[in-house]
Amino acid sequence: MPVPQDIAACRLCADRFAASATGHAPAPVVWFRPGARILVASQAPGMRAHLSGKPFDDPSGKRLREWMGVDDATFWDRDRVAIVPMGFCFPGYDAKGGDIPPPRLCAATWRRAALDHVGQVDVTLLIGGYAQDWHLGRGKVTDRVRAWRDLAPRTFCLPHPSWRNTAWLKRNPWFEAETLPGLRTAIGDTLAR
Numbered sequence: 659m660p661v662p663q664d665i666a667a668c669r670l671c672a673d674r675f676a677a678s679a680t681g682h683a684p685a686p687v688v689w690f691r692p693g694a695r696i697l698v699a700s701q702a703p704g705m706r707a708h709l710s711g712k713p714f715d716d717p718s719g720k721r722l723r724e725w726m727g728v729d730d731a732t733f734w735d736r737d738r739v740a741i742v743p744m745g746f747c748f749p750g751y752d753a754k755g756g757d758i759p760p761p762r763l764c765a766a767t768w769r770r771a772a773l774d775h776v777g778q779v780d781v782t783l784l785i786g787g788y789a790q791d792w793h794l795g796r797g798k799v800t801d802r803v804r805a806w807r808d809l810a811p812r813t814f815c816l817p818h819p820s821w822r823n824t825a826w827l828k829r830n831p832w833f834e835a836e837t838l839p840g841l842r843t844a845i846g847d848t849l850a851r
């Protein structure tokens with residue numbers, strides 16, 4: 659069976675999710691196909707994406723599209739953008755309402771096969787610490803984002819576009835002034851080819 663259908667049918671975390679404060683069932687959000695030029699290596703779907711089945715269908719996604727300089731149609735065009743998170747399902751909230759990290763089991767089970775299914779891309783966005791650690795080894799998000807020129811224009815380390823990082827954005831104005839123009843140029847060049 660092809661990989662996307664395998665992942666869509668996966669229920670490995672059913673017990674884990676049932677035990678979370680959200681008590682939800684697995685609902686993998688699978689949004690990639692071979693031939694995409696841009697890889698969004700992200701964390702995990704949020705509650706809204708869990709309900710809609712569409713990745714980044716929320717304010718974080720709106721911010722991410724602004725960062726990338728792409729419209730909705732381009733972002734959700736699987737022939738151009740592959741979205742491969744560290745966890746394909748919404749991990750749920752803990753008893754205090756905090757986000758539960760993506761289950762390690764998901765990347766261990768599916769990540770390599772999903773990336774191989776997408777194939778070679780021109781630009782990779784590594785969003786947040788979980789994806790950055792998997793692709794690059796352990797490190798600090800701010801250090802990696804600050805050193806964006808080391809990997810550009812093929813790879814960009816980004817903070818998560820969540821509202822929780824609004825204070826981080828205010829503390830690090832160089833990100834919007836320098837990193838994002840570099841990111842938009844790389845993405846624009848790729849989409850124009």
Ligand code: SF4
Nearest residue numbers: 668670671684747764
């Ligand atoms: S998070 Fe990943 S491993 Fe767990 S049920 Fe969803 S697809 Fe399967």
